[in-house]
Amino acid sequence: MADALMVTLSCPAEPYVRADLEFHGVDHSKASYEGRLFINNATAGPGTATDDANGYAGSFWIFGHGGCAGAEGHCEPPRERRAFDFRPAHQLIPVSKRVIVTGRLRALVAPGAEFTVRIVPVVRPEHAQALPVSLVTDLLHVERVDLLTYQ
């Protein structure tokens, strides 16, 4: 099963009306999965209950590309686009996800405090069983996580 990732962020001291967790550079080349978010829970896993006691803050969902149906190199996005390349963007350019966590952040993190977000990739077990192991391992790749708050 896929490994979880964790990031440390800082909650602003000032009041906010909305808080978003943004995940950038998210790979979506393999199986579909849910990215389950836990605040200040360093041991959360796929079996952890999604409740307040465990710091569950929400989820994002990745609709996966399901592997590569082409020959070698087919699913590797180009590092940069050539000038005058008017073709559509490569299908596997990493995506960004945004989860609105306003209420959960207020409930779980004191103003001005540091906190962790653990991202737990979850593939439904019955679905994972039907897929090649390579599609459900090393699943979670995220380049950067931002906390954005709005006053």
Added chain:
Amino acid sequence: MAVRRYRKSATALTSAEVAALRTAFGKMQALHDDRGFEYWAGIHGLPLPISCVHGTPFFLPWHRAYLYYFEQHVLDAGSTVSLPWWDWSAQAGIPAAYAGDSANPLAGAPVTGIPAAQFTGQNIPEVDRTSRQPGPTGPGHGPHGLPSAGQVADLMKLSDFEDFSTQLEDLHNQVHMWVGGTMSEIPVAAFDPLFWAHHTMIDRIWALWQLAHPGAGVGTLPHGHPLGPFPTLTVGQVLSVTGLGYDYAAATSSGSPHG
């Protein structure tokens, strides 16, 4: 006056309408040319090229154009009703019209027209027919269940198109994974007939959001951007559902004026 089709909820179709829709899907599933189900399902995923658009603000316009073209072929195949929407936020699970065994062309479909070479060892396993493994129904299942009406209502409050589109796409992804089986992975998802009712619901939510936020537009998306592989439609041309000849009015009532 423009002729307008009203897309209905899958649970509001009459038995005659369900029968007509099933017959049309059955006819399309038996066709192996560019009028057929396999051709239109294949545009989304396999066979290559995979043409669907996800993870960008083009997600909603592209799928509106896709539904529009597919619907024309459903009507060509004799359906008397437009594509129905599956209101998964009611959390009742898969609509009865789409359930049952292989005798029901809305319950599943053959997965055909994909070269064997495109099911590689690192790819999703080769399948010859769609399957489903739906999650739990009813409220209180959190991320294990279907998105709730409350989550949809929260979406409708967002006023920025890109914000709205991003959040709606996430609910869309959740539903794909809830259905499970073929619907779970992009390469074959559109072969499940339920895909079309799910996406009609997504299109309906966007249309209702447009009504609630007149003038919100589509953010920075260029209106002249083509929506390939649908050669007659651009972003600007799909912004109005009535301009495409359909609507999502929940109820209509007509009368003849008299003196």
